[in-house]
Amino acid sequence: MEITRIGSGLGDPAAIEALMPELLAFDTVVNRASGLGADFDPIPEDLRHSLTSTSRYRTTLTWIGRIDGVIVAKGVAELRLTSNTDTAEVWCGVHPDHRRRGLGSALLTVMENELRAEGRTALSSYCEIPESVRVAELRGAHLPTETGAGTLPVAVPEVAFLHRRGYGFAQIERCAVAPTATAAGLDLGADADDYVIETWRGPVPEQRLEHIALLKRRMSTDTPGAERFGGEESWDGERVSALDEEKKVRGEEMATALALLDGEPAGFTQVGHSADRPAVGWQGGTLVRREHRGHRLGARLKVANHRSLAERTAVERVYTWNAVENSWMLAINDQAGFSTWAWVGLWTKNRR
Numbered sequence: 400m401e402i403t404r405i406g407s408g409l410g411d412p413a414a415i416e417a418l419m420p421e422l423l424a425f426d427t428v429v430n431r432a433s434g435l436g437a438d439f440d441p442i443p444e445d446l447r448h449s450l451t452s453t454s455r456y457r458t459t460l461t462w463i464g465r466i467d468g469v470i471v472a473k474g475v476a477e478l479r480l481t482s483n484t485d486t487a488e489v490w491c492g493v494h495p496d497h498r499r500r501g502l503g504s505a506l507l508t509v510m511e512n513e514l515r516a517e518g519r520t521a522l523s524s525y526c527e528i529p530e531s532v533r534v535a536e537l538r539g540a541h542l543p544t545e546t547g548a549g550t551l552p553v554a555v556p557e558v559a560f561l562h563r564r565g566y567g568f569a570q571i572e573r574c575a576v577a578p579t580a581t582a583a584g585l586d587l588g589a590d591a592d593d594y595v596i597e598t599w600r601g602p603v604p605e606q607r608l609e610h611i612a613l614l615k616r617r618m619s620t621d622t623p624g625a626e627r628f629g630g631e632e633s634w635d636g637e638r639v640s641a642l643d644e645e646k647k648v649r650g651e652e653m654a655t656a657l658a659l660l661d662g663e664p665a666g667f668t669q670v671g672h673s674a675d676r677p678a679v680g681w682q683g684g685t686l687v688r689r690e691h692r693g694h695r696l697g698a699r700l701k702v703a704n705h706r707s708l709a710e711r712t713a714v715e716r717v718y719t720w721n722a723v724e725n726s727w728m729l730a731i732n733d734q735a736g737f738s739t740w741a742w743v744g745l746w747t748k749n750r751r
């Protein structure tokens with residue numbers, strides 16, 4: 400297998416454009432083989448972004464493996480550039496017709512070695528296992544996470560692969576999907592307190608940039624298990640604006656709900672949706688600051704955001720991810736009509 404690497408924004412634009420259809424076809428085949436469904440097919444603008452972005456905050460490295468000129472494997476590493484510069488989130492996929500011949504291992508080894516040489520020693524990875532696949536393996540042996548919360552069947556190729564490559568199974572998240580209208584209709588009753596919830600769609604308004612930056616900083620430290628995936632992320636208003644600008648270029652819009660108490664940010668939640676697949680929403684981060692927990696703000700924020708989506712966008716269903724430790728949020732999501740779609744294993748490997 401011949402392996403080449405593209406750093407985002409560093410390739411020849413014409414060559415990247417020429418490569419796009421081939422990579423899109425490869426990503427689609429890998430997704431279809433996974434059983435995750437067409438909602439998870441690659442979005443052309445996201446793929447283009449991963450190859451061409453020149454953001455000063457994040458970058459993507461893409462490795463392409465070919466046999467006889469045809470793409471048989473692809474690896475991706477997401478790198479942060481202004482904080483957590485020793486970390487990388489890696490993923491690789493092999494064409495279903497070429498699996499179990501050592502190609503995944505060969506590609507991941509090249510990726511890990513190159514990343515290590517560039518100072519990226521704290522690696523994380525993930526695998527997404529549809530509920531139907533997990534259920535089919537219920538009788539076989541299961542691997543528990545390091546904290547003991549949740550298991551995945553060892554016979555699933557992606558689980559066997561990451562385990563075999565020396566990754567530790569850190570955490571499991573449930574991916575669930577709900578019709579927007581059901582979640583928007585959840586009646587939480589009234590809350591007798593002074594929290595105010597604002598919603599908007601599109602870029603963060605000027606006067607809220609620093610609020611969102613603060614909440615995003617906290618997101619990197621104040622969520623279950625966050626410390627395993629790196630330290631505090633540096634966020635300021637400028638970075639929040641830059642991210643909005645990137646999303647605009649990709650045809651992606653965010654719907655945001657922000658909770659305020661006396662003008663101070665208490666929590667937020669965001670759902671992204673893309674012009675390319677307007678019926679589908681992707682739950683982004685949700686955070687309630689530690690000092691504001693216990694007021695049902697997580698649920699109130701989510702319901703407000705779903706209402707805003709139902710009233711003002713074409714989003715029909717939303718996918719969400721929750722750590723299985725977060726039983727309180729899972730219960731709220733169940734009430735809001737979410738049903739399990741997949742299980743995501745989060746893995747870490749230290750190469751220092």
Ligand SMILES: CC(C)(COP(=O)(O)OP(=O)(O)OC[C@H]1O[C@@H](n2cnc3c(N)ncnc32)[C@H](O)[C@@H]1OP(=O)(O)O)[C@@H](O)C(=O)NCCC(=O)NCCS
Binds near residue numbers: 429492504554
């Ligand atoms: C995970 C994936 C990349 C493995 O690619 P691959 O080329 O088949 O992997 P390899 O042949 O290098 O396998 C390496 C080891 O992983 C384990 N493994 C891989 N597939 C397995 C399977 N179907 N059953 C059991 N073990 C398996 C074995 O231990 C294997 O070593 P062995 O063949 O010496 O027993 C491939 O299944 C894939 O593309 N899955 C979809 C993408 C994805 O979810 N990636 C997440 C992980 S980054």
